[in-house]
Amino acid sequence: MDIELARTFLEVMAVGSFCGAAERLHISQTTVTTRLQTLEEKLECQLFTRNRNGARLTADGERFVAHATALVQIWDSAKTEMKLAQGQGSRLRVGAEISLWNPMLSNWVSWLQRNYPKITVNTDVSDANTLLAKLENGFVDAILVHRPRYLPGIMVEQLLEEKLIHVQVPNNSSPNLFVDWGTEFKAQYDATLPQPRQTAMSFNLGPLALHVMLKSGGNGYFRTRVVEEYLRSGQLERVPSSPEFSYPVYLVYKSSTTTSVLDLAFEGLREIASDYKEWQV
Template sequence: MDIELARTFLEVMSAGSFCGAAERLHISQTTVTARVQSLEETVDCQLFIRNRSGARLTVEGERFVAYARNLVQSWECAKAEMKLPRGRESRLRIGAETSLWNPVLTNWVNWLQTNSPSVAVHTDVADAASLLAKLEKGFLDAVIVHRPNYLSGVMIEQLLEEKLVHVQVPNNAKPNLFVDWGAEFRAQYDAALPQPRQAAFTFNLGPLALRVMLSGGGNGYFRTRVVEPYLRSGELERVADSPEFTHPVYLVYRTSNARSELPIALEGLRNIVRDHSEWQV
């Protein structure tokens, strides 16, 4: 499908008329009409109801909006991807889960900036499902996640072993803070602890929960690499007899990737993780 047809469709929808779309696109109203008619012939349905007041979407037109937006957005992304910035010879597209952007992704980008100056770097921070879907479709080269999917043509390696430990503020251990570290953690937590999950405060972002606990007191489960400095300083302490939960980090990348810079970048990431035993938020 011609991308301009989808773009014209969206402009008519936004402007509410063929005339308004023509003004926005700097083309004649006749051209707008021709494009919409061509699009309707292509999808074999009527997309707009025309009247003197303008144009409004039919039921079929409303359903087509999401597809049209995806077409235009994908095309714009493709154009941006194909054009390298001046002084760059190639591009790497890497991603990490929200809880892993700092320090893992941050340190990786810094390493690439120093050691691969001719490589343009695109980063994507999102949930694991979104990252893995983009990896499968070829929109990303490598991602860092806690729970990978086993996909065809994809290599998965454990980047590091991480644990979630129960800590509290000394002499100020309330309230209970529950940090949702994902489905696997919830399953481990519910199996190990007989009491139901009850907390005055719940979070889906560990760094936020830790800041709240350090400033106002409380207890909860956090990553060992993050809380280790606070345990040494006495700002936090381990909760006696509480179970630990595994929370490993995985590197996932496509084996069919032809980018020559990817193996170098992956080795750099492995070295970064090995050399940094503590994390900060």
């Protein structure tokens, strides 16, 4: 299928009119209309309903959005890769969960820049499900996650064994701060801890919760390497008799996409993972 048909469809959807899409694509409104008619003929369905207020997706149009987006993304990615293949270097597309961008991903990219400056690196920081979907669809080469998905053709390698530990501010241990470290952690927390997490202040970002706790007091579960320096300085202390929870870091990639460049990059990542300098928020 002509990628420009899909691209035009997405522009009409984004601006809500054929006229607006024509302006953004720098083509005539007649061309937009012709492209959409051609696309509807190929798909044998109506994608938009038009009225004086613009264009609105039909039910079939809504179903086609994901397909059109994937087509355009794959084509744009292919063009970028082929342009690079004619040049001097190689490209790596790596991703990490939000909690792993610093220092794991940032240190990895820095290592690549120092040791292999001709390698172009694209980074993607997102939630685990989004990253895993991008990996399966070929939009990234490798990702760093805490909870991998075991599927045929997907390689999973544990890089290090991180832990979540219960800490508090000395003499100022209220309120309870609950950080959502994932489904498994919540199940372990509910089964082990006496205080219900529903009554605590809730966060979906560990660095934010730690910042609040250090500034105003409280207690909560955080990654060992993040709170290590605060434990040494006395700003935080371990909560006595509280359990620890495992929170390992995994490298995930497709077995079919391994290359010499990826192998070099993985060597650097393993070197970084074996370095036990404290992590930072």
